[in-house]
């Protein structure tokens with residue numbers, strides 16, 4: 268079996284009985300939309316995340332959109348996000364007629380730099396969206412402080428960091444809203460699309476629930492313009508089977524990260540992931556930097572690994588502000604100094620990382636990385 272970037276099948280086989288029983292349960296009840304399975308998952312997810320309020324939605328992108336809609340984000344508003352992230356973080360901002368404003372990152376964590384955020388705040392700013400990229404939290408306290416001072420909402424894009432902690436607090440539970448994705452390859456992935464909105468403020472979660480359900484509490488009594496975004500029962504059943512294993516899944520990722528560190532950290536040409544002192548890293552990705560700020564050199568390492576049948580991937584080669592959707596429409600976004608964002612996009616390379624990765628496979632990955640620099 269060749270090394271895989273993500274091994275969904277290997278993980279499924281280990282928990283097959285629980286997953287299959289969950290799916291069978293849904294088939295028996297035929298309660299495919301809403302109902303007990305979704306409610307049960309929402310309650311269990313809440314327990315796992317320090318009791319925060321939870322709402323299942325159709326995917327992680329919708330979770331962001333529903334949160335923004337609940338906050339009333341609209342034309343004329345600005346929302347500050349990183350540029351070094353998956354496009355979904357900013358997508359809904361533009362869809363709602365608001366303007367994404369891109370802040371530079373901290374080069375150590377790849378996450379939003381609070382000082383860069385502060386410099387971008389204007390009267391139009393409505394919300395700040397820190398992304399906990401690759402499985403590690405952004406430095407939230409200074410961001411929460413800025414938000415408090417300027418009366419802004421914070422929406423934590425926690426698609427890559429479920430289970431991570433920041434000064435002991437669960438990722439996604441510290442801002443007014445948090446959002447999760449259960450895309451199959453995420454740390455808590457279902458077998459299709461799924462997502463969740465988190466909030467510790469009951470009125471905010473109620474508003475999100477209203478919006479995700481066509482803007483109605485009572486059928487055919489629609490109060491606001493909403494969307495249809497639900498976590499379906501089949502996916503909720505899969506997630507209920509997987510959630511009790513999340514801590515073990517996280518520990519497996521962390522153990523794999525420790526092994527990579529031991530195998531690679533003496534190499535001068537690369538940097539292994541920085542672990543911020545303020546929290547835990549759940550290693551959605553194990554992302555190295557190829558020093559030199561040179562994408563050609565990084566891509567050469569990628570090609571070398573691929574030629575040896577080692578998968579690896581660049582998350583993300585193009586910062587959002589340079590994507591055609593923004594670059595070709597100057598009014599579509601705003602951004603500040605982007606030095607660290609540009610360098611990260613030139614240097615990052617994510618190595619295979621999943622719950623089933625073996626020490627032997629990691630040795631092969633490390634040998635392949637070393638053979639590139641020994642040439």
Ligand SMILES: *Cc1c(COP(=O)(O)O)cnc(C)c1O
Pocket residue numbers: 326327328329352353355356398424426427447448449450460461462
């Ligand atoms: C995956 C991801 C999303 C979107 O989640 P989907 O479930 O695929 O819609 C949003 N933000 C980040 C940072 C992600 O990694």
